[in-house]
Amino acid sequence: MTHRLTDGTAPHPAPRTTRPAPTTALVPTDRRLAHLTVLISGAGVAGPALALWLVRYGARVTLVEKAPALREGGFAVDFRGATHHTVLRRTGIWDEVHRRQTHMGRQTVVAADDRERVDLPAFFMSGDVEILRGDLSHILYERTRADVEYVFGDSVASLTEDSEGVDVTFERGAPRRFDLVVGADGLHSRTRRLVFGDESRYLRHLGHYVAGFGVPNHLGLHRTARIYTEPGRTMMISNYGGDPTRAGVALVFSSDRADHHRHGTARQKEILAERFAGMAWKHAATALDGLQSAEDLYFDAIAQIHVDRLSQGRVALLGDAGYGATMGGIGTGTALVSAYVLAGELAAAGGDHRAAFDAYEAEIGAYARNCQKSSDRVGPFLAPPTERRIRSRDRVYRVLGSRPMAGLFKKLTERPAGGLTLKNYG
Ligand SMILES: Cc1cc2nc3c(=O)[nH]c(=O)nc-3n(C[C@H](O)[C@H](O)[C@H](O)COP(=O)(O)OP(=O)(O)OC[C@H]3O[C@@H](n4cnc5c(N)ncnc54)[C@H](O)[C@@H]3O)c2cc1C
Structure with missing residues (x-):
């Protein structure tokens, strides 16, 4: 299956890559995903949150971000209710979020x-x-940068899937192959466009x-x-x-x-x-x-984004890319919750993406769409x-x-x- 983007972008300087340091900051709590390589597109909130969880389960994660550096803009984002409390605690950022509230x-x-x-x-x-959204994004980045390969200033250009993995070409970097790809590249997700079709079909x-x-x-x-x-x-x-x-x-x-x-x-x-x-x-x-x-x-x-399914083959959507709402749709809390669930289901299924993506859909689909409705x-x-x-x-x-x-x-x-x-x- 090939999903190639045809609208070429102007050439840019070579992407900036930060490879994980040899000593890891997030010592994996278990190794259930040690055999898995995952490419995440988008270093907003959902992408780094997923990276954090995947690394804890032992996966090797590359995160590609279109912007030349972490985008720290935006206004304040908030968390409310028991589910958000739980995810902040389990992610391990409760104290820091409260310190910087x-x-x-x-x-x-x-x-x-x-x-x-x-x-x-x-x-x-x-x-x-x-x-502040930027502070949250920064906290997640700081927690993951030693264990995750961050590539700034680049973007996925095509995805070609076979039964064993996904071949990925980039706008600037060399082609690579991954077991799974997750589109966490926001409301106007390129991953979604490549795999699911034009934005006009999904954006309301x-x-x-x-x-x-x-x-x-x-x-x-x-x-x-x-x-x-x-x-x-x-x-x-x-x-x-x-x-x-x-x-x-x-x-x-x-x-x-x-x-x-x-x-x-x-x-x-x-x-x-x-x-x-x-x-x-x-x-x-x-x-x-x-x-x-x-x-x-x-x-x-x-x-708002409305897709029928949050995954296709070895590619899944996370955060605003899958069920976003710009404002009032509790997008940031939902992104943290969904990242926790997606990584957890992958770990529970021992990396079997079919079982994990089905479980992710069943667990998060209705919840995320219900949150999204608040922005109506x-x-x-x-x-x-x-x-x-x-x-x-x-x-x-x-x-x-x-x-x-x-x-x-x-x-x-x-x-x-x-x-x-x-x-x-x-
Ligand atoms: C700069 C900015 C400011 C925001 N401000 C607010 C706010 O004030 N209040 C609010 O409620 N919500 C805000 N949002 C949206 C909010 O962050 C999300 O609703 C929520 O946190 C879910 O996050 P996300 O990671 O799914 O999406 P986002 O936070 O939008 O992150 C998506 C990331 O993907 C990157 N990206 C996009 N296209 C590509 C590509 N082709 N390749 C690689 N990377 C790509 C983007 O640069 C971005 O870093 C803002 C988003 C951004 C990007």
Whole structure:
């Protein structure tokens, strides 16, 4: 079976490879996968988390990442409920995640003149524990870099599978062969495109976009956020602790066009500038000034991925590549949970990928899709289309933040994330 990508990319410098050091940091707890070589595409959250588990079971792992270095951008991501707690503990990152948590405080919806209208309950945005996405990615990378071969600045170009393994060609590096390949390369996964077909078959655009970038902390915020909404567009400025001189700007806007995220950064900045021009909030113009010089712009559609199956032959999908949702879909918690399950099922099956991928599908499919559903209405909720809807959203915020409702609300938001009892894989 050959899956070759035909849209060639411009030549790049040679990929940067970090080979595992001879002494391993993650001493394998057992050797059930010692005979297995695995290529993972994508060093976001899901990829390094899977690598960590596979190495513990003795597998030899190569992780190829398109970016020239670890992508440490993004806003905060949070964990909520029992399943997330368990996976953080078993992965062994509970303490470090808590040490680096944001401790986010008040997040306040404001009027155009910055008058405070309603405070959001911290749990609503920040879960039980919240950490910057980049910090989490960094923790996982640091835990695995001594045992995993990281190849930055390269990407899979073709996958050819036979009964014994998968031949892989890369855009820059020399061809290689692996027993298994896992696509953890995000919402716009190339692995998925190569093996399952064009993205248009799997990506469901939900009518909104999200963008984020860093600016100077003009508002002097400290572990707080201010949120301003006009019909169809929202701006949030926050400081997550850490560097007191920096703030993050998050933008959400409605658009029926499903292709904005395909443009380069310069065009994306133009789209954002056009879409947010004339915003009445007194701090909006200064925040938008920072957009032009931002070097860390994150911009994507609020979208979901729906595939029929999470694997085909020796190739499996993990994280956003298989069941992603850009925002509100509990993607990071689901990525850690799924990485734990996929590696665990491979270990339980002694590396038999057929049995393991079936079990992974059975264990994670419904859970991940249920989590994904939380993002169904996130765009219209964050950026309602009319003034009337903005008012009614704020009334919902007020009710949910009130003491009698807070406990019930916490339970409701935890329900999808907590909907899986994790097996113990030994
Ligand atoms: C820069 C960035 C910022 C983000 N910010 C937020 C945020 O603020 N809030 C939030 O909820 N979610 C955010 N996300 C998404 C969030 O990380 C995921 O929903 C979740 O953590 C699941 O992670 P993932 O590893 O499946 O996907 P991702 O975290 O998206 O990681 C995918 C990785 O694959 C790499 N990749 C892509 N294509 C290729 C290729 N062809 N070959 C090799 N590698 C490739 C990407 O560079 C990336 O490192 C962000 C993602 C990125 C990449």
